[in-house]
Amino acid sequence: xxxxxxxxxxxxILSFVISxxxxxxxxxxxxxxxxxxxxxxxxxxxxxxIFAQFMVTFxxxxxIFIINYRFYQPLNIQHKLKFKKIITSILLTLVVVxxxxxxxxxxxxxxxxxxxxxxxxxxxEALTRNFFCxxxxxxxxxxxxxxxxxxxxxxxxxxxxxxxxxxxxxxLKNQMSPHxxxxxxxxxxxxxxxxxxxxxxxxxxxxxxLRYSLQSNKKQTVTVAEELGFIDSxxxxxxxxxxxxxxxxxxxxxxxxxxxxxxxxxxILIENAVKHNEISKNNPLLIEVLSTNAETIQVINKxxxxxxxxxxxxxxxxxxxxxxxxxxxxxxxxxxNGEFRVDVPLIKPNEYEGIxx
Amino acid sequence: xxxxxxxxxxxxxVNILKKLNDVVVxxxxxxxxxxxxxxxxxxxxxxxxxxxxxxxxxxxxxxDFIEITCPIIFSTAYDxxxxxxxxxxxxxxxxxxITQEGVEKAFKKINQLTGLKSNxxxxxxxxxxLNRVRNYKTHFLVSVKGSKMIxxxxxxxxxxxxxxxKVKAITFSKNDYLLDYTLDDLSTKLNPDIFFRAxxxxxISKSAIKELDSWFNGRLSVVLKIPAPEKILxxxxxxxxxxxxxxxx
Numbered sequence: 001x002x003x004x005x006x007x008x009x010x011x012x013i014l015s016f017v018i019s020x021x022x023x024x025x026x027x028x029x030x031x032x033x034x035x036x037x038x039x040x041x042x043x044x045x046x047x048x049x050i051f052a053q054f055m056v057t058f059x060x061x062x063x064i065f066i067i068n069y070r071f072y073q074p075l076n077i078q079h080k081l082k083f084k085k086i087i088t089s090i091l092l093t094l095v096v097v098x099x100x101x102x103x104x105x106x107x108x109x110x111x112x113x114x115x116x117x118x119x120x121x122x123x124x125e126a127l128t129r130n131f132f133c134x135x136x137x138x139x140x141x142x143x144x145x146x147x148x149x150x151x152x153x154x155x156x157x158x159x160x161x162x163x164x165x166x167x168x169x170x171x172l173k174n175q176m177s178p179h180x181x182x183x184x185x186x187x188x189x190x191x192x193x194x195x196x197x198x199x200x201x202x203x204x205x206x207x208x209x210l211r212y213s214l215q216s217n218k219k220q221t222v223t224v225a226e227e228l229g230f231i232d233s234x235x236x237x238x239x240x241x242x243x244x245x246x247x248x249x250x251x252x253x254x255x256x257x258x259x260x261x262x263x264x265x266x267x268i269l270i271e272n273a274v275k276h277n278e279i280s281k282n283n284p285l286l287i288e289v290l291s292t293n294a295e296t297i298q299v300i301n302k303x304x305x306x307x308x309x310x311x312x313x314x315x316x317x318x319x320x321x322x323x324x325x326x327x328x329x330x331x332x333x334x335x336x337n338g339e340f341r342v343d344v345p346l347i348k349p350n351e352y353e354g355i356x357x
Numbered sequence: 358x359x360x361x362x363x364x365x366x367x368x369x370x371v372n373i374l375k376k377l378n379d380v381v382v383x384x385x386x387x388x389x390x391x392x393x394x395x396x397x398x399x400x401x402x403x404x405x406x407x408x409x410x411x412x413x414x415x416x417x418x419x420x421d422f423i424e425i426t427c428p429i430i431f432s433t434a435y436d437x438x439x440x441x442x443x444x445x446x447x448x449x450x451x452x453x454x455i456t457q458e459g460v461e462k463a464f465k466k467i468n469q470l471t472g473l474k475s476n477x478x479x480x481x482x483x484x485x486x487l488n489r490v491r492n493y494k495t496h497f498l499v500s501v502k503g504s505k506m507i508x509x510x511x512x513x514x515x516x517x518x519x520x521x522x523k524v525k526a527i528t529f530s531k532n533d534y535l536l537d538y539t540l541d542d543l544s545t546k547l548n549p550d551i552f553f554r555a556x557x558x559x560x561i562s563k564s565a566i567k568e569l570d571s572w573f574n575g576r577l578s579v580v581l582k583i584p585a586p587e588k589i590l591x592x593x594x595x596x597x598x599x600x601x602x603x604x605x606x
Contacts (some may be wrong), residue, residue: 012526080577179435181435182434183366186365186453189487190368193369196542240365241365242363245362278413279362280388280391281387282390283412304413306412306413306414307413308415317498321507333503335506
C-alpha cells in the first residue's frame with residue numbers, strides 16, 4: 001500500500017503546524033526578550049537548538065502519521081474498524097514515541113555532557129509532553145479520516161448492492177423475457193409431436209432454470225457446483241434450440257466445486273456469447289468454460305460477428321463487472337486474435353461470509 | 358422457402374407445410390449470408406417464411422443485398438417493435454409457435470389480395486421504422502492495456518470528442534477511453550434523446566450539462582460537469598436545434 005501524495009502533503013502540513021504550536025513559546029523566545037516573558041528564570045536555548053528540536057518534533061509527527069495511516073487504511077469494503085485495532089495502533093504509537101524519547105534522551109545526555117548545553121532535564125520533559133500531544137492529535141485525525149472514509153465506502157457498498165439487485169433483476173428479466181419463453185415454447189411445441197419423452201425432460205429443465213433464476217436474487221453467492229447444475233439445465237434448453245450448431249465444453253476442476261460465484265455468472269457469460277455471435281450451420285459456435293490454476297473460470301469463444309448486432313441489453317457484462325466489484329474482485333474481458341475471453345475470479349469457500357444481504 | 362435459425366421451429370413449420378396440398382419446401386436457410394447466396398444463384402420461390410432474428414443478425418439486413426420479389430410471411434416469437442411495424446404496414450406475420458390455421462390464413466390472404474405480389478415497399482418502410490426505434494448503442498467494449506477490455510455503458514459517458522483524429526469517450530468518473538468509431542458514426546448510433554452533436558469535435562450527453570452561456574455571434578457555450586479539453590461552442594445555426602433537444606421537444 002503506497003502512501004498517496006495527497007496524504008503525504010497533509011501529514012507534512014499537519015506535523016509542521018503541530019510542531020509550530022508546541023514550540024511556539026520557544027520560537028517566540030528567540031525574537032522576544034525573555035525578561036518580558038513570563039518566566040525570567042526560564043532557560044534560554046540557542047536558536048540552532050530550538051530549530052533542531054522543532055525538526056525532531058516535525059519528523060516524529062510525520063512518522064506517527066504514517067504509522068497510523070497504515071493502520072486505518074480501509075483496504076477494502078470488508079475491512080471493519082475494530083476496537084482491538086485502535087488500541088493496538090495507539091499503543092504502538094506510544095511505544096514508538098517512548099523509544100524516540102529514550103533515544104533522544106541518550107543523545108541529549110551525550111550532547112549536554114560533551115557540549116555543555118543547559119538543562120537537559122527540562123528539555124526532555126518538554127519533549128515528552130510535546131510528542132505525546134502530537135501523537136494524540138495525529139491519532140485522532142487518522143481515526144476521523146478513517147471513519148469518514150468508511151462512511152463513503154459504506155455508501156458505495158449500498159450503491160453497489162442496489163446495482164447488484166438490479167443486475168440480478170435484469171438477468172431474471174432475461175430468463176423470463178417473452179423472447180426466451182416464446183422460443184422455448186416453440187421448441188417445445190415441436191418436441192411434443194416428435195418426441196414426447198424429450199418434451200417431458202425439456203419441461204423439467206425449463207422449470208429448473210426458471211426456479212433457479214427466481215431464487216437467485218436471494219443469495220449473493222452460490223457454489224460452483226450449484227451454478228453448474230443449473231448451467232446443465234440451461235444448456236439442455238439451448239442445445240434443443242440450436243442443435244449441433246452450438247456446442248459448449250465445460251471443463252472445471254472438481255477442486256473448485258466448493259468455491260463460490262455470484263448466481264447466474266456463467267449463465268450470463270454463455271448467454272452473452274450466444275447473443276452476440278453467429279450460430280449457424282456454416283458457422284457453428286463453440287463455447288468453452290474452463291477453470292484455471294489461478295482460481296478463475298474462463299469462458300472462451302471464437303468471435304463470429306453478426307452482420308447486425310442485437311439491440312438492447314449487453315448490460316449483462318457490465319452488471320457482472322459491478323457485481324464482482326461488490327465482492328472486491330475484478331473480471332477480465334479479453335479480446336485477442338479473434339477470440340473473446342472472460343476471466344472471472346472464484347471466491348474461496350470461506351471468503352466474505354458475512355456480507356450476504 | 359424457410360428462413361429460420363432454430364431447428365425445432367423450422368421442423369415445426371415443415372411439419373405444418375407438409376400437411377398442406379401443393380406445398381414443397383425448397384430449402385431451409387439459417388443466416389443472412391446463406392440466404393443472400395441462395396437468392397443470387399436460384400430463382401425466386403413462391404413464398405418465403407422469414408424469422409426476423411436469424412443466426413447472423415436481423416433478417417431485414419437481407420434486403421440490403423438482394424431483392425425478394427415473392428411474398429414474404431414474417432414470423433417472430435415476441436418482438437414488440439417488429440409486431441407494431443407489421444401491423445402499421447399491414448404486412449403478413451405469424452407469431453411463434455406457428456399454427457396450421459395461421460399458415461393457412463396467410464396463404465389465403467396472399468392468393469386473394471396480392472396475387473403473389475411482393476411487399477417490398479412496406480418492408481422498406483418497416484426497416485426504416487425499426488432503425489428509428491431501436492438499435493441505439495447502449496454499451497461499448499473498450500480496450501484498456503492492450504487486449505484487455507472493459508464494458509462501458511453509454512449512460513456512463515459524459516461526452517465524446519475527437520482530437521488529432523482519435524475519438525475518445527469521457528465518463529462521468531473522468532476516465533477516458535479510446536474508441537474505434539468516428540463521431541459521425543456515433544451520432545447515428547447513439548440515442549439522440551440523450552446525446553447531441555454539439556460541433557465537429559464534441560458529442561455531449563444531456564445529463565453532463567452544467568450550464569449554458571451566451572457567447573459572441575449568438576453562439577452558445579456549454580459548460581459540462583466534467584472538465585472538457587476545450588470550450589464547447591454551439592454555432593448560431595444549431596442553437597435552436599440544441600434548445601429543442603435540451604428541453605426534450
